[in-house]
Amino acid sequence: MVDEFQRSLQKVLVHEGGFSNHPKDPGCATMKGVTQRVYDEYRRSVGAQTWSVKNISSIELQAIYRQKYWNEIKGDRLAAGVS
Template sequence: MDPTRLIDAVIDREGGYVDHPADPGGATRWGITEATARADGYGGDMRLLSRARAAAIYARVYWQRPGFDQLAVRAPALAAELFDTGVNMGPAGAIGFLQRALNALNRGASDYPDIALDGRLGPASFAAVDAFLRTRGRTGETVLLKAVEALQGERYLSLAERRPADEAFLYGWLVNRIG
């Protein structure tokens, strides 16, 4: 699966330069935070971060590094969702949702063993995905997607409840990131 379409959709949705006073992440361009750009070696003004540089960061940091490219071979729709969730919440959070769902859906570890909730896609997580999809068949990926989105939606609501400033973002999160 080529992530170009996914990356373009995120960049289009995130827009150009934003520095919302309620966003603790600070200034962003194309959805890339200043901290992420700096960690990638970008030293310029965030207003000038090119779309191409942002796309390269998304491909490297949010698609390849977490292993979503490897997941896409098994479950492309799930990989696309985790990429999008990872952009918004961090890849480890997105992977954590998947790991929680896999553990809850393994029927008391009778289908495959529980996996560590470590926020990393490694051999145990991939083996669990493979076993789940093999056991559940065609509807398996859809069910995993629903479980991940349910966890994501609950996280957004919790954020808004704990930090009232996040209410400014809740509607957009639910419209753009769920379903």
Template sequence: MFNIHDIDRLIDKVIMLEGDFSDHPADRGGPTRWGVTEAVARAHGYTGDMRHFPRAQAAVIYKRKYWHRPGFDQIARYAPDIAAELFDTGINMGTGTASGFLQRALNALNRNGGDFPDIAVDRVIGAKTVTALDAFLRKRGRQGETVLLKAIEALQGARYIKLAENRPANEAFLYGWLANRIG
């Protein structure tokens, strides 16, 4: 069972992985600290220099914007490992992309609607997505969560490669994305 301290551990892991201040010339996000871009920090009321962006404020943003708002906390009730992956993917690719990966994978794994009906790939976690996840896990059990996680990570990996193919500057990040974000 996922508890409140689990999200804190996920946030700590992301912050440790993302590191302190960065302003890589190939990163379209510009200056970041703790993995939070300047634009996101500003949208959440931070007005100072990103070199001094507080870690505690980053944690609040991660919890609010990348956990509760997209509904990944709802997913954690059924599949904690999936929720953790969606959280991490949402930080790097956007929560809509992460949610869409889950929806696409569920649709592809429902055996042509035999286990549960297809759901709209609307990139929003709602009641139908949660119901489909619950039906999938009831049908497939614990191993189902592992397989679903692999499907989501396959979609994520394919997207990272496409990002590097479409924008050569992203090749500077591809190795790290694959090493740290997949599996």
């Protein structure tokens, strides 16, 4: 069975798409909903060099979504389907 985090992430990623760097977007460069700033913070926190968010791996993407979003809303405590 897929856990709620994975199920929810898949639903979010349907809407987040790929890479975007529109000049009028205050988030600047973004890949699958993760901004360059957030990606840089994550890479520094694990002792890695920063690089373009275009290069984000699936493992990094999942770690960022879990740490920065899922855990913040206490997603594991939400009822299935609400998350």
